[in-house]
Amino acid sequence: MRASLERQKYLIDYTLASLLRRKTRNLGLLLVYTLLVFLFASVLLLGQALRREAATLLQDAPEVIVQRTVAGRHDLLPADWLDHLRQIRGVSEARGRLWGYYYDPAVKANYTVMAAPERPLAEGEILIGATLARVRGIGVGDVFSLRAAGGPPALFKVAGILEPSSELLSADLLLLSETGFRALFQLPPERYTDAVLTVRNPREAGTIAQKIALSLPSSRPILRSEILRTYDAVFDWRESMTFLALGAPLLAFAILAWDKAAGLSAEEKREIGILKAIGWETGDILRMKLWEGALLSLTAFLLGYLLAWWQVFHGGARLFAPVLKGWAVLYPDFRLTPTVELRQILVLLAVTVAPYIIATLVPGWRAAIADPDAAMRG
Amino acid sequence: MIELRAVSKRFNQGRPNECRALADIDLRLERGGVTVFTGPSGSGKTTLLTLIGCLARPTSGRIVLDGQLLSNLPERFLTEVRRHTFGFVFQQFNLIRGLTVLENVMLPAYPLGRPHRALTAGARALLERFDLEPKADSKVEWLSGGEAQRTALARALINDPAVLVADEPTANLDSRLSREVLGLLDDLAAQGRTVLISSHDPLVFEAARVCRRLELRDGRLIGDRRC
Numbered sequence: 001m002r003a004s005l006e007r008q009k010y011l012i013d014y015t016l017a018s019l020l021r022r023k024t025r026n027l028g029l030l031l032v033y034t035l036l037v038f039l040f041a042s043v044l045l046l047g048q049a050l051r052r053e054a055a056t057l058l059q060d061a062p063e064v065i066v067q068r069t070v071a072g073r074h075d076l077l078p079a080d081w082l083d084h085l086r087q088i089r090g091v092s093e094a095r096g097r098l099w100g101y102y103y104d105p106a107v108k109a110n111y112t113v114m115a116a117p118e119r120p121l122a123e124g125e126i127l128i129g130a131t132l133a134r135v136r137g138i139g140v141g142d143v144f145s146l147r148a149a150g151g152p153p154a155l156f157k158v159a160g161i162l163e164p165s166s167e168l169l170s171a172d173l174l175l176l177s178e179t180g181f182r183a184l185f186q187l188p189p190e191r192y193t194d195a196v197l198t199v200r201n202p203r204e205a206g207t208i209a210q211k212i213a214l215s216l217p218s219s220r221p222i223l224r225s226e227i228l229r230t231y232d233a234v235f236d237w238r239e240s241m242t243f244l245a246l247g248a249p250l251l252a253f254a255i256l257a258w259d260k261a262a263g264l265s266a267e268e269k270r271e272i273g274i275l276k277a278i279g280w281e282t283g284d285i286l287r288m289k290l291w292e293g294a295l296l297s298l299t300a301f302l303l304g305y306l307l308a309w310w311q312v313f314h315g316g317a318r319l320f321a322p323v324l325k326g327w328a329v330l331y332p333d334f335r336l337t338p339t340v341e342l343r344q345i346l347v348l349l350a351v352t353v354a355p356y357i358i359a360t361l362v363p364g365w366r367a368a369i370a371d372p373d374a375a376m377r378g
Numbered sequence: 379m380i381e382l383r384a385v386s387k388r389f390n391q392g393r394p395n396e397c398r399a400l401a402d403i404d405l406r407l408e409r410g411g412v413t414v415f416t417g418p419s420g421s422g423k424t425t426l427l428t429l430i431g432c433l434a435r436p437t438s439g440r441i442v443l444d445g446q447l448l449s450n451l452p453e454r455f456l457t458e459v460r461r462h463t464f465g466f467v468f469q470q471f472n473l474i475r476g477l478t479v480l481e482n483v484m485l486p487a488y489p490l491g492r493p494h495r496a497l498t499a500g501a502r503a504l505l506e507r508f509d510l511e512p513k514a515d516s517k518v519e520w521l522s523g524g525e526a527q528r529t530a531l532a533r534a535l536i537n538d539p540a541v542l543v544a545d546e547p548t549a550n551l552d553s554r555l556s557r558e559v560l561g562l563l564d565d566l567a568a569q570g571r572t573v574l575i576s577s578h579d580p581l582v583f584e585a586a587r588v589c590r591r592l593e594l595r596d597g598r599l600i601g602d603r604r605c
Binding site: 002003004005006007009010011014017018020021267270271274275276277278279280281282283284371372373 | 425428433434435453454457460461466468472474475476477481485486488489490491492493494533534537
């Protein structure tokens, strides 16, 4: 046992000395591999964190949303639908919502505008998202001007900035009182954008949605689980597109690294011949090559993963945020919650470390199975 | 005792460039003393030493070491025999560049997993014996020819082998350094080791302890003279 440990220590010593002897080549390989892992890990960590963030925020979203459609398009929902919805067995509460979009040519961005009856807002007051406040350079007490549907500007006093913790969904959000909202968009009374339902048993949400669709044929019930699934699909799609866009450079890097790792120089082949001639077994050479591959690729993995972690969770994920967050202009500036997923780490190890180790083992094995008498012939 | 029975060696078998390096060698080598294999270039001296030292297998024939048939042994066991029985000094020294003299000397013992302290002490003792202790931490590429040859000799002895195989040990040395190396080989033979040397250098034949001179030509043994 002790001899076996000592042998591994000698092999590691030799491998480290061997790596240091080819400093330039190995540093180059380390850099390329670190970059590869960094890119892969950045996309995976950011995608995962965004999915988690969205899921956390949607936890408090209503179980069922009901919209009215006309000719397959969304239309305003009459207030008497709310009474009808409350009558459906399993529905404990039905509430009308007012929300819409507002295009601001000044920053070329769409804002999400909502009426917030649960907040004590006067008709001329407004709450705005932190990103929007930053982009427009306004704060509490300032006047925020919007163009009303009728043409004249509507002036609102900023009563507060929305919590930065919810910035993923509130980056571009404007909250108004119900009367303020109706005035801005000139909406008739007794009309809502959609309705949100609270159900007694969330597991029955699907059945309730079916009942709604039957009793109100022009309605479109949307379940929370469907919204979550849509978010997942959107992030999956964006992640895949990012990997596709990165495909060419990643492949080029991977081929370069594979080529460098897999090709044994004449000097290395000669060394393997000498080691065999002086008493090393093929197994010893393979163990030495295994250590070489493992030391280099695991160092690259660790460096790349830590850099990606720092970039995503502490550096604002600037590298891939525009692609993965996907907001048109107003990119939310929020801290993602750091998470570690074993499955994700295993996937990364499988696509980065494993090929490298194989790339170093195979040529080492080929050189090691040759008769060592070549060393005798110089 | 090493015995070769009808040993032949062919390279590139079945190809247009097939060549016969050794043919029907019958030989018995006793323990101890210095045996020199001589002959012109291409006569098969080095090939014969690689077969005796388990660095390659014969195409046909048998090699027996102390009653154990070597020619059929699997690679792993052959390495085991090579590691414990033979020490090699190569014509081109074959030291690993970038490593120190001490590391080069310790290399053959790495797979045995001997305790580091004991191994270092053993390697330093060998370096001292060959006047290389001041060079222990020097990189081998900085050594002179004589120092490199003595380092190769120390490396060959680290596992305390019974047989030392030296291929043209004076080929890259001047007369003074050649005599110095031959003196060291003489000392090793005096301690009871078997020393097998391939050479066509007259200085080697004249060495004090040469007890047998075997002559090869065209892959055949044509002379066997005991001194």
